[in-house]
Amino acid sequence: MQIIACVKRVPTTDAAVSVTPDGKGLVTDGLPYMISFYDEIALEQAVQTKEALGGEVTVLSLGPASGSKEIRECLAKGGDKAVVLTDDEWMTRDARATAKALVAEIEAQGADVVFMGKVATDRDNASVGPMVATYLGWACVTDVVALELGEGGGTAKVETEAGLETLEFSLPAVITTGKGLNEPRYAGLKGIMAAKKKPLEEKTPELEANQAMVASLAPPPPRKEGRLVSDVNELIDALRNEAQVL
Amino acid sequence: MTTLVVFIEHTGGSARRSSLEALGAAQAAGATCIAVLTGPGADGVAGNIPAAKAVILTGGEAYSPDQVAAGVAEVVRAQGAGGFLAAASSLGRDLAPRVAAHLDATLFSDCTAITTEGDELRVTRSWLAGKVIATLTPTGEFFCATTRLNVFPAAEGSCTEVGEHPLGGEARVRVTAIEAAGEAKLDVAEAPVVVAGGRGLGSPEGFQIVEALADAFGNAAVGASRAVVDAGWRPHSEQVGQTGKVVSPQLYIAIGISGAIQHLAGMRTSGTIVAINKDPDAPIFKVADYGLVADAFEVVPQLTEAVRAIKSQS
Structure with missing residues (x-):
């Protein structure tokens, strides 16, 4: 089975992020990065799928050339090879342009299944997976928390407002991964050593223009100063008479 | 347009x-x-x-x-x-x-x-x-x-x-079953009131006071911090924050949640924020409209009784 795991390099979830003085960009100097939380789950699912069904896992990322440390880690965790579509503007590339760059590479590589996180924890679009599938004309299941793959198709469970839904889908497919699908492994020493010899190719993709322009970026507006209350009665009174939410 | x-x-x-x-x-x-x-x-x-x-x-x-x-x-x-x-x-x-x-x-x-x-x-x-x-x-x-x-x-x-x-074209994905989420359970992203708990509750059983308070409101969902979801105390569907759900209820009550940066990111646009925590230095108090420095197991049941009384009058 040809398996692709799409991953994105994003600021770590515990990083404080600030806006540049012109209000148009993010301060990236010294910003710590990680592979997006849900993409780690996607990579793990890709490796487990290979372990169960055989095949090869290609790690695919749109990102900076300098991000290869994070991509090497994906190879240490079980990816067989990696392709980085280099884009120094990767963090502000819109969902459509990102999806189309990935689609071109997925078509060139060929695949039976593509895994990616349900959302990248930087731009929070949660769009690239279903967009890639739609451009390819493939099936897509999103925010998957349980999965069975077989010949030509699979079954997935997803959590929705209605409850836990079971979905049947055909292959090829794009599967976006939710928390709980698996426990991503750590890279072992053996994996880290092996990763140094695995192929990591950087390519310059053809990128379409964004369909979004940044008008302004800002830190979240400060909340109005709160106060301490001394007991439950004072709290109830404040919620009823000041905030009027009770 | x-x-x-x-x-x-x-x-x-x-x-x-x-x-x-x-x-x-x-x-x-x-x-x-x-x-x-x-x-x-x-x-x-x-x-x-x-x-x-x-x-x-x-x-x-x-x-x-x-x-x-x-x-x-x-x-x-x-x-x-x-x-x-x-x-x-x-x-x-x-x-x-x-x-x-x-x-x-x-x-x-x-x-x-x-x-x-x-x-x-x-x-x-x-x-x-x-x-x-x-x-x-x-x-x-x-x-x-x-x-x-x-x-x-x-x-x-x-x-x-x-x-x-x-409609036409190929159906590549079909829903074959839905296990309902139980009796009309509100989703944490949808509920007008969220009562959320964190590690300060000490154990999964500690969430009983959170559930009781949510129940007293009648229109509240239970939320959880990442720490307690990762510890397996609560399901991921309840997690509020950067790797969970971003919520904006009219009222958000954080109980025993210290307020890690990724949690604050997920709830700071809520209408009114109440924080109940033993630690007066907990970062959650910085975004709270009303803070109560207290033992949750003492004050949350009191709050539940008071809310229940108000709701039964209205």
């Missing part, structure tokens, strides 16, 4: 509030709205949707996102609309990117404001789960967006013109 197609989810014979909020967002931005809906019961709902026109997608299989996305995009083109909106619900988040791709448009997900400045649209949404607020100008041929739940006022009214559009 004058016309927007808005996808309407419905349940039990009426439109979901989150979909009416998406309609409200479109109308507030000055758009004429065409509602699109599908599935069993759509006929009964269509006339009660506050839009200029409703189009029912007919003839497809049991809900298939492939068929519905293609159908919605066809309606956008057939009606000469400038774009498409849906609520950022589970279904909307799954459907909207597919519609956008059919229109070769990007998607503005989980918007918190849609306004106009002169002839230009301005969209506000959060990056990094709310650490940065981005105001963006859409520049594509079609404007496609989803609206964050509980942020926009719901549209009201009805509609007089109801049309149909046939």
